Amino acid sequence: MGSSILVIEDSTPIRIAIAAALTVAGHSVVARGDGDLLEVDLAEFRPDAVLLDVMLPGSDGFALLEIVRRRTDAGILMVTARDAVTDRLHGLTEGADDYVMKPFEMAELVARVDAVLRRRGRGSTIVHVDDLVVDADAARVLRGGTPITLTATEFRMLCFLARRRGRVLTKTQILTAVWGYEHYDPNLVEVHVSALRRKLEEHGPRLLHTERGLGYTLDSARPTDVPS
Structure with a gap:
């Protein structure tokens, strides 16, 4: 059985593509355009991994990262168009497991999600x-x-x-x-x-x-x- 993945990405085409690729890969996916329901999703959906876009309406990905890390042990993968080293370091030092830059190959993203799941003991190798x-x-x-x-x-x-x-x-x-x-x-x-x-x-x-x-x-x- 696949894992449960929460995707928070404000771009509708990218969000749909990510959700489709992860579903095809056998995972159960909930996809949101912002983090307004994050705490509800963490409590009810109980994701094994969370994909967070950095640039979001309302609370940005770094703010949501703090909530996810405080309330769950889910793997966290940041997805963003930002290319500044300081942004990547910020995400990783605050508890993100991986950082993927846009644009990316969907197959690579799925592989990175699987790698994060394995490192956290959520996936069989x-x-x-x-x-x-x-x-x-x-x-x-x-x-x-x-x-x-x-x-x-x-x-x-x-x-x-x-x-x-x-x-x-x-x-x-x-x-x-x-x-x-x-x-x-x-x-x-x-x-x-x-x-x-x-x-x-x-x-x-x-x-x-x-x-x-x-x-x-x-x-x-x-x-x-x-x-x-």
């Missing part, structure tokens, strides 16, 4: 699927005890699939999570799935399954799904 072991923190993949060498893109794709074991993921979801965009040719997903599947099947039966007309799922080997 190792996933087992039959004899396949995917260790996100160690950047290591084993199949039957044998290390498998993957490209950076193949590894990101495998981690995304592994964290959602058994769920059917569409090409659009994979594109958004791995590349950060929805505008690539969907054939890009097919090419990388084929390459990843080939490497995994060098050491055992098929685990990366195609659900025709729907997408892909990483799950236990199926007796009728013979590698081709």
Whole structure:
């Protein structure tokens, strides 16, 4: 299961895009345009992590950071267009776990959120699927005890699939999570799935399954799904 993420960002397009990317990544998301309901959200939604824009109407992100840190142990990631070193130092010294500058790649933002969650013990770093072991923190993949060498893109794709074991993921979801965009040719997903599947099947039966007309799922080997 994903974590609960509270997003406070006053730009509607950016807020919608962040919420969509985090939802696709398997998290439960509440997104606000300001911090007026922050204390209610902290009490009722109980987020595992909070994304705070610095420039907000009303109380700015630094003021909200103090409230979040005082009332919860949630991970905090500051998101802002400010590029001054003093702003970054202010956020980090006041308790932020990470600081992301706009503009950013959505895939990088999701990865940073996951990293903050892991550092705070909110996310599992190792996933087992039959004899396949995917260790996100160690950047290591084993199949039957044998290390498998993957490209950076193949590894990101495998981690995304592994964290959602058994769920059917569409090409659009994979594109958004791995590349950060929805505008690539969907054939890009097919090419990388084929390459990843080939490497995994060098050491055992098929685990990366195609659900025709729907997408892909990483799950236990199926007796009728013979590698081709």
